[in-house]
Amino acid sequence: MIQAAREGDLDSFNHLVLAYQDLVYNHAFRMVGEEESADDATQNTFISAYNHLGSFRGGSFKAWLLRIVTNACYDELRRRKRRPTVPLEPLDDAGEEVESARWMVDPVNQPEQQVEQAELQRAIQHCLDNLPGDFRATVIMVDVQGLDYFEAAQAIGKPIGTIKSRLARARLRLRDCLNGFAELLPVGFRLE
């Protein structure tokens, strides 16, 4: 199917899109933290992949796609940095922003467990967003997408030693960040 797509068969490529779009979108969302930006990054990733299929030299197509979507997310993050948007967060009585996004959840329509799970997800995403881009991409590829070190090195284009180092430092920063959300963590996962 990849070979047919490389020869210009758009239908074959669209089959690949169907197979990998969840992976690409999930990675994009974890990288940029926004649905709209993740959607744009995913769309651009597949168009760019189709245009550059000739540069695919074999190996892991998944790692190749993740490399493209990572670069697309870097572009998105740079664009966002140039044009910062006002966060949709409420103000408290003193007129200051409420940092927690708990206000967005409608507690009436959701069971308590689902609410806690959603808050935990947001806390983890918040900690991911605070990581440097290189660390974030590495930890998402290994810990979220489940790539091994070799695939991650292929996707990021760095040696395995760099992946090991970035991953260790990213996990250490995540640990420190998640300590701030101890009340959201399950009992068995609470960090000391």
Add this chain to the structure above:
Amino acid sequence: MKNQITARDYELISAYLDNQLNEKDRALLESRLKADPEIRNELHEISKTRLLVHGLSNLRAPRNYYINATAVQIHSSLRLAPVFGIVSAVASVLLALVIFGGTFLKSSSQVAMAPALPAAVETIAVQQEVQRSAVTPITPTEAAPVVMMGAPLIASPTPNIGALKVGPTENATPTTVYLFAYPPTSSPENLNTLNDEQNEILRIQCEEYYGSGAYPTLSSPYDCPTPTPTNTISPYSLDILSSSSPTPSTTPTPVITPTFTSTPTSSPTPTTSPTPTPTELPPSIQNIAPTGEAEPPTGITSPNQTVGAGNPTPPGQEKTENPSTSPNLSFLNYLLLTVEISLAAIAIIAGIAAIILRVRAG
């Protein structure tokens, strides 16, 4: 105790959790984990962090990302936005350079044409002076000791200057200095003709003067030089023909016709050049013709006018030059205008295209 754990230890712990350690490092780390509770605690916390991140839900794509040919074409056209931007910037820079260069060219051409008027005035002045000198007769009896500056005569054999005895001791009348200055060597032909006429006048005057016997102290007859028409005329040359009148009542002939022409780099000083050095002249000559004391030029041409005179050109010839340069300048102006309009159009169109593509790209 916690500060004993280095970054390298965290890398080992992280790789250990991912089962990426070799046997040797694994055995070494496990022995440390058994002995060191701190590093064991760190391993535990990093492991929980890893599990928390791994527990993030896998999101499903909100829609299908099928691509079609139209989307690919649009995306390809978006990639041209930087190209259009660069083209617009380059065209703008070139436009600025062309405008600046055209302005500079026009101003420089105006500066080059500026000396035409002084040159014409100067040439007219030369002609008038020649006519005046031709009309005014120099009678031998009235002629005062004369120092004449004649361009062609400097190239002729040097007259017997030592025989000239003129000076205060002989009650000589005030010295009259003839200054004939000629345009540079690049003077046109009609100006050379004018020089020839002047030379002929000088020769006739010289012969008449010496033939009259008004200067009796000459030991040998002075050979009036035959004017040799030449195109290489020094702008300033000096010929000294001095004589003292035997009668003090003789008044100097007011035939002073100092006319100056100069090259663009030379200033029209009234001093004669080449100036005979004092060692080459007898004292009497030095008394007669002290250099630098010649009367300043009077008449139509002023020093200020001749300073900027570049190439003294007769009026007739100058009129034939302007029509030859005007078409070139006008063609150049049209060419510059065309290039400027083209570059401006390219800059504007490319800029608009780049902006449109950027807007479409969001």
